[in-house]
Amino acid sequence: MTREELAGKPKQKLSEIAKSLGIRGTSKLTREDLIEHILLLDPPFSANPEKEKEISQHLNNTLVTTEYLYDEPPLPEHLTGIAMMEVTETEIPSTYNDTKIVLMVRDPYWLHTYWSISQTAVDHISGNFGQWNNVPLTLRVYDITSIHNFDGSNSNYYFDIHVSHGTSNWYIHVGGPNRSFCVDLGFIQENGVFYTITRSNIVTTPRDNVSEIVDEEWMSIEEDFLKLYRLAGAGKANSSAELVESLIKRLEREMGSGAVSSLSSPSRISPRERKFWLVLNTELIVYGATEPDAVVKIQGEAIKLRPDGTFTLRFALPDGTQNIPVVANSADGIDTISITPVVSKQTY
CATH class of the missing domain: 2.60.40 (Immunoglobulin-like)
Structure with a gap:
């Protein structure tokens, strides 16, 4: 199989081919790594087309009865006979089919957000606003410092970040320590109105200096003083x-x-x-x-x-x-x- 043929196959198919060749840990390999490993164990043939199929079938039959090159080494003698936990490989799914966006603080000046969009939401948008791939996805970042009931229209200010459909996370430079932010994932409709697909949680960036709030005096009334005095073992007074x-x-x-x-x-x-x-x-x-x-x-x-x-x-x-x-x-x-x-x- 040539490099060009492998490059045209999805990663799942490449993983299946790699596993059939005895390659372990395929879930941790990128597409490029998978192609290189496959070519290492099953290089493209230089024989004439009449012999290529016969040689390929011979190699496949040979691999069935041959120990894999990437097989795990045998256990040491002192571990022989001890029940070992079987390790199963599970690939992390690229999406959980849930429409959600999460906002986190990295430092006083940067935020990080990640999101996912369910197929149901994609179908709904495609049916009402046209082809999904043509929808201009946008992150709208709101500054909502000191705003207690944010409704999407009463922010201090906002700015937009255009993202591609293949992106699922983004670092956002807000340049504002000790300020609160919220992010909407959506798109701008043809009439100029922003359509919100999902809205994030609210976060506040930490301070980048010492607080200027200094309490001049702590005050306690007599009732509180008496309670504290009793707790100190003075009895009832x-x-x-x-x-x-x-x-x-x-x-x-x-x-x-x-x-x-x-x-x-x-x-x-x-x-x-x-x-x-x-x-x-x-x-x-x-x-x-x-x-x-x-x-x-x-x-x-x-x-x-x-x-x-x-x-x-x-x-x-x-x-x-x-x-x-x-x-x-x-x-x-x-x-x-x-x-x-x-x-x-x-x-x-």
């Missing part, structure tokens, strides 16, 4: 006064230690039943270090040292003067060191 009391109790729990029993009342002012309020408390942190095996007492109570000999205590700091004696004794009881900080506080 139905008024500003109850909220203050709850906050003070929580501060007492968090600041408490073996040396602190409560906060003093002079530093707390009970608010009136108003939304505006203020709570203020102070605390004193005492920290130090000694030998890890030493015995340390603060205000007469022994404290636990960390493995490296350091220690930290938090004290409530009410108004007045506090003496905080700290005594450290060595492990053998021979050495003793005493330090007494004196702290004074006044609230106005």
Whole structure:
């Protein structure tokens, strides 16, 4: 069979010929590849016409009983006898006989669309507008940024792209970041009216820079604040006064230690039943270090040292003067060191 004869055959027929010659994976080959493979295994004859048919029949009979040149290699010995999944080749159809167009975003400046037209739609158009192959297919690209109810006639602007009948996808340069688009597939009738075959989904191109929208302030009302406060574990607080009391109790729990029993009342002012309020408390942190095996007492109570000999205590700091004696004794009881900080506080 000559190259010219093969070139005149459809791809499906070429695939059948290639499969009969033992060529595998025909669905992945182009028409040109199929022709080259067929010519490799079944080259055109240079014999006279009387002998050509006889030689061709002989080769065909030979191929029936001969292993294919493109056959799969045998399995390794360690896989012999293991059930293997049979691989079947299925060609992807060129169309699903559905009238549809899909629009996708590639980047801030480019879109990609693909489409298919059912035979029913083709027959309908051919019956009402003339031969299908003579219909000038067109992609009409609409800019519909900020348009909530697009009806095909209220776009900001549109432009047309003429496509051939053999085309089923197209890259569209829109040159507009952060804008919304929609595409119609159709054609312009003789009276100048655009006939829509199918309409795509709506897409928005992403930004190509930092957003200029900056919120100056986040605001929360008191009701939302109370909900958040309850979620934080403060319990129920139905008024500003109850909220203050709850906050003070929580501060007492968090600041408490073996040396602190409560906060003093002079530093707390009970608010009136108003939304505006203020709570203020102070605390004193005492920290130090000694030998890890030493015995340390603060205000007469022994404290636990960390493995490296350091220690930290938090004290409530009410108004007045506090003496905080700290005594450290060595492990053998021979050495003793005493330090007494004196702290004074006044609230106005």
